[in-house]
Amino acid sequence: MANFEKVYKAYVEELIEQGAKSEKLRTAIQRAVKAYRGNLKRALELFPDSPKLKERARKIKEYSIDHLPELINKTCEAVIRNHGHCHLAKNAEEANQIISNLVGEPKKIIVKGKSLTSEETELRQYLQGKGHEVWETDLGEFLVQIRGGRPMHMLAPSVDLPREEAAKLVSGITGEEIDSTNIEAIVAAVRRFLRNKYINADVGMSGANAISADTGTLFIIENEGNVKLSTALQEKHIALAGVEKIVPTLEDAFLITKVTWRYANYIVPSYVHMISGPSKTGDIEKVTTYGAHGPREFHLILLDNGRLEVAKDPVFKELLYCMKCGACMYECPLFWVAAGHYGKKYVGGIGVLWDAFIATGLEQAAPAAFTCLLCGRCKVRCPLSIDTPRMTRELRNILISKGYIPAHLKEFLKMFE
Template sequence: MSTVSRTVAPDFSERSRQAIGDEAQRTGIRGAMDFLQSKRKAQFPDPQELSDLRDLGAAIRRYALANLPELLQQLEARLTANGVQVHWAETPEQANALMLEIAARHQARLMVKGKSMVSEEVELNHAMQAAGIEALETDMGEYIVQLAGEKPSHIIMPAIHKTKQQIATLFTEKLPGVSYNDNVDVLIQIGREVLRKKFAAADIGLSGVNFAVAETGTLYLVENEGNGRMCTTVPRVHVAITGIEKVVAKLEHVALLNSLLPRSATGQAVETYQNFINGPRKPGELDGPEEVHLILLDNGRTQAYADPQLRATLQCIRCGACMNHCPVYARIGGHAYGTTYPGPIGAILSPHLLGFGAAYPLVTASTLCGACADVCPVRIPIPDLLIRLRNEAQANPQAARKALRDSGAKHHLLLTLVWRIWALLYGRPRFYRWFSWCASRFGALAPRHQGAWTHTRAPLIPAPRRLRDLLPQQNRLD
């Protein structure tokens, strides 16, 4: 069993129930979602510009995916020529083993980490700690979450579920000599002072990658805080880790995609730092790492890639706009999903990473309202993919093409039978008319408790006469 599946708690329903019951957290998340939605909206005043940009963004990502094997090899060749060491990992275990090997070679004790969702995905911190290496998060939000012994609840804003008062208390408890102060500037300065000492002392810097450019062998990273630059510049060794789908063909594609990424993510026109890394320190240069490594991770991505429809999942540029606009995410927050990637993107990505055994509840946890697809900067048709995944999970395992891990894992004879009967009733006019006639005649006998429906709603009671019974003769078409 992979280390990742351990983190998936058994019951999504129970976790979401608890999250809904936490009024303070719900209010906080709702406030944050409203804030991010309005900021995004303000960034795209012209719908035509937005539409054109999304077309281009989608085209750039589709082009990269259509040529993925070639582009990955080109990327590897260019990076290697630039002096970067490229590694490939099929699983989280392989990625962690590669990381540990590099750390051991440098006798590393301290690793400073820039924000990387892939490192969360492989549970890198766990693997490092097990080997006696301190893996320290340095993005302010990630640092807070790590200090609290928690996990990020949002891919862009990891500590979105915490109030400044909670953070002030956390600092008081965990950091020696810090007294309570919930002024945000003061809290950030505390974090700055603690982490600057760590940057200066670290042996390895770890980062994610926003885009890897095949044309030039460039690792492109964006951030606001400067911790990403610290991690990729100060320590002697820089290791970047990313999914195999993050490659783009041309350098200028990065420019276009980044006119979508920050505006969609946090509603800012541009990030403070766009960092183009092209290799280790060259002779004569006075800083920068002596070694740069890139770990390219599969972990189920090739499964999504193999299917022409599900391949669109890999277009994602991890802006998080889908979760910022999701009515389900707004109610339950990121932790309830129990996966590294929450929200709509998590629902379509996690089945490939974890299989349906663990990820199926996410696939069902959507009203298919389509708000996610509406805001997706690269036009991933998320609701269509959710419907497809529902189908794959429930298909008869005998008949299923076994295209996906755990295809048919959620196949239930009873449920399939229910839908068969439904199709029989609704697909045979005579049956339907008889059935619906019964429902209306005996509607008054409808139970007051209708399972999950009446859990939160008044019972549904069929009208005593159907529309078709009440129709004037001239409207009836037999």
């Protein structure tokens, strides 16, 4: 267990030094929480049907996770029917390899929309390692890429970054002088920088917020327009998504997407894409021809990476209901202080469970499992009422049985001797 002690020490050191001690981070998070609450309130006032939608979304997720193998088959059948290609990757390594083969050689330019699943597989780093030029195109993710490190929130990856630092980072990569007080100037500089990348890219990549099994349609929420440009202008569109994103029907997928954006802080997002395959036209003699103005090829990579096992577990399958709206984090008293340093690849209380069973394994996830207060505010805020405290308590029990227990808690046991 000597290695666990090192893992624990490294986690706590980062948590304290880079998270808890940073007043700058705390201020940025406080501002984000205030903005989130205000926007959500406005959205809920405008759309009072939201609580009912939440209940329906929960039922859809419960059904979907209980029928995953069947829905995966159905999805792949639909994607193939749509002249796309469907791949099921057992783990992160396999997903990255499939994508690398699809990207091909020699060096290619790849533009990427934000995808937590690709963070899980470390796809950008993998493709960069193969010599490709890869660009994150979501502004927050772009800032994370040029800063280094990892996203600090599921939806707002650079939520911890004040404008002054963002300006400095963007200036460093574009070579432009940027007024650090002017957020619009920072956004415009990134827009100019990425424009050429979209045009010249060989491959566009995205994730998905929901996938309908009946039609094989990907639903993608975005505001910036970067996903639009990363899925329409390139020869190939490769989408990577966890199998838990699949729901039975197009209507179900829309409902899940709607609940996701509502609780992700959007009254209405600028764009919701529905992508079911490569571009096509039937304008000449009604003969369907693939590869019109958009991509000629469409590939959907469905990632298992432990999800199918978790789906069978009566307690932990609930973690797969998570739509990654990030609402829980804004109400977590630990996130207020530690931001994305609370967790490893995934963030916050629910993120620790994702890390434990899917992204990093038990040992790496164990230190953060003891960060949670089990207070349950996340469950209250979660549109699907996911019981993260209950799962965390059960996870701790598993971790202790495997010996992944911080030394000071062993001392606690002595109180009972």
